[in-house]
Amino acid sequence: MNDDYRRALEAATREYEELGAKRREIDGRLAQLSQSIATLTRLLGFTPTVPFGLTDAIRMTVRGAGVPMTPVEVRDRLHAIGFDVSKYANDLAAVHTILKRLNESGEIRFLARPGGKHQYIWNAGVTPVVLTKDVIQHVRDNTMEREAAQATDIDVRPASRAPAVKRRKRSRR
Numbered sequence: 001m002n003d004d005y006r007r008a009l010e011a012a013t014r015e016y017e018e019l020g021a022k023r024r025e026i027d028g029r030l031a032q033l034s035q036s037i038a039t040l041t042r043l044l045g046f047t048p049t050v051p052f053g054l055t056d057a058i059r060m061t062v063r064g065a066g067v068p069m070t071p072v073e074v075r076d077r078l079h080a081i082g083f084d085v086s087k088y089a090n091d092l093a094a095v096h097t098i099l100k101r102l103n104e105s106g107e108i109r110f111l112a113r114p115g116g117k118h119q120y121i122w123n124a125g126v127t128p129v130v131l132t133k134d135v136i137q138h139v140r141d142n143t144m145e146r147e148a149a150q151a152t153d154i155d156v157r158p159a160s161r162a163p164a165v166k167r168r169k170r171s172r173r
Helices: 002-043 054-065 071-080 091-105 133-141 143-149
Strands: 108-111 119-122
Touching: 002 054, 054 071, 054 091, 054 119, 071 091, 091 108, 091 119
Parallel strands: none
Antiparallel strands: 108 119
16 A cells, blocks of 8 residues: 555656756746747837736746846846836836745745855746655765764865865754
């Protein structure tokens, strides 16, 4: 009976992962087509019948980029696809606000970068992984893991010629 449940779980997990990958592909293609439609509509002088709001335009821009983008890059891409941001007193502040909200909702991820050039990237979602008893036991039995957990004061010398860093003994609870 357990084997039947295990096979059913593995099949459901495999299908879930496959459908998630297809969804990401479709979302990416939809974002590309949305950008193409917006640009071509602008170039032809047409007025869209269903105007995008700023939030949807930013979603489309970040999703379609496929790479991390700064708020300035998002704003510039909006200009490039013909999105009218002239109605906003401070277009960059509006972009920052929307990016922050999309990050809080989990649609995009905030990436802190050195020098204050923070970026955002589309959150592709999480693929579930099933940890079987065998995998968990392997991790528990792994000698290197046990040794690392019991480490005391040691010198750690990075690949660069930086001075050694002393590690403090961690107390167990």
